[in-house]
Amino acid sequence: MSQARAYGAQSPSSGLAPLNIERREPRPDDVAIEILYCGVCHTDIHFAHNDWGFTEYPLVPGHEIIGRVTTTGSGVSGFREGDIVGVGCMVDSCRECSACNDGLEQYCLEGCVVTYNGHDRHDGSTTYGGYSESIVVSERFVVRVPDALDPAAAAPLLCAGITTYSPLRHYGVRAGHRVGVVGMGGLGHMGIKFAKALGAEVTVFTRSDAKVEEARHQGADRVVVSSDREQMKGIAGYLDFILDTVPVQHDLNPYLTALKYDGMHILVGLLEPVEPPLNAGALVAQRKVLAGSLIGGMPETQEVLDFCAEHGIACDVEMLDIRNINDAYERVQRSDVRYRFVIDMATLRD
Structure with a gap:
């Protein structure tokens, strides 16, 4: 010792x-x-x-x-x-x-x-x-x-890197996909960078008008203020994937509406029960998926470092x-x- x-x-x-x-x-x-x-x-x-x-x-x-x-x-x-x-x-x-x-x-x-x-x-x-x-x-x-x-x-x-990289790779995000990112913290800003590097169009959801420009600075193609009902209506049925990085309880239902049929909402931050309750009808009616992901294995952790080196991501x-x-x-x-x-x-x- x-x-x-x-x-x-x-x-x-x-x-x-x-x-x-x-x-x-x-x-x-x-x-x-x-x-x-x-x-x-x-x-x-x-x-x-x-x-x-x-x-x-x-x-x-x-x-x-x-x-x-x-x-x-x-x-x-x-x-x-x-x-x-x-x-x-x-x-x-x-x-x-x-x-x-x-x-x-x-x-x-x-x-x-x-x-x-x-x-x-x-x-x-x-x-x-x-x-x-x-x-x-x-x-x-x-x-x-x-x-x-x-x-x-x-x-x-x-941690923040592999947590956001792993689900994007595992679920096959690629050029032509439309990806939403919920949360603009340590995980969220990495999610934007990875989704863009994989060729996706990226929409960031924020509750604050003050974060709109910052989200665009990080590479977002589109920013939606989630507290604005008209903006949320405007993105209904648009996204293929949502990467949800928020670590506290929040309403998932409005985000499910933003997914197209066969769309996937991936949780990487929330470790608590979903509250308020999820409207399962939104999943069933359009074959949407609510998924989760935890960090990544060792081969993929090496992969994310190599990917960042190749694409100039930090x-x-x-x-x-x-x-x-x-x-x-x-x-x-x-x-x-x-x-x-x-x-x-x-x-x-x-």
């Missing part, structure tokens, strides 16, 4: 503060990584505040990790010291079930091991995330960062001194960031 400096929460109300954690010595298939950057995801805040009721403390959040390889285990063949690599939302799975064999480790039938607030499959120890100076991860759950990507801006691709980020993490959490909750905080881990070492 080795000691590592980190920032973490001791209780739902403690806020985040410095602490020391233990990292294991590399196993034969492990990669030891010096963390350079870590994105701040809204999920980090939910876990820090125990919003979902199963946080184990102390908690060290962070699952959008970019770093430099410092050591590799004896069985590692894909990485070497000095490589710039990434670690996302998972650090292990059973590796034997049908989902794992299909490269869909996020759907592991035994449950994947998440990067923080999880338990190591070998020794039962708690997993700690990327708000720290180092991490040790199995080679299978490490991805290579292409040279063409800015490492800091690449960090959110490991997340819009604001760099953060880790000593300001509690203020950053408050700003995220106010939607006062465009569009993702990324912690410069040099501020932890300083």
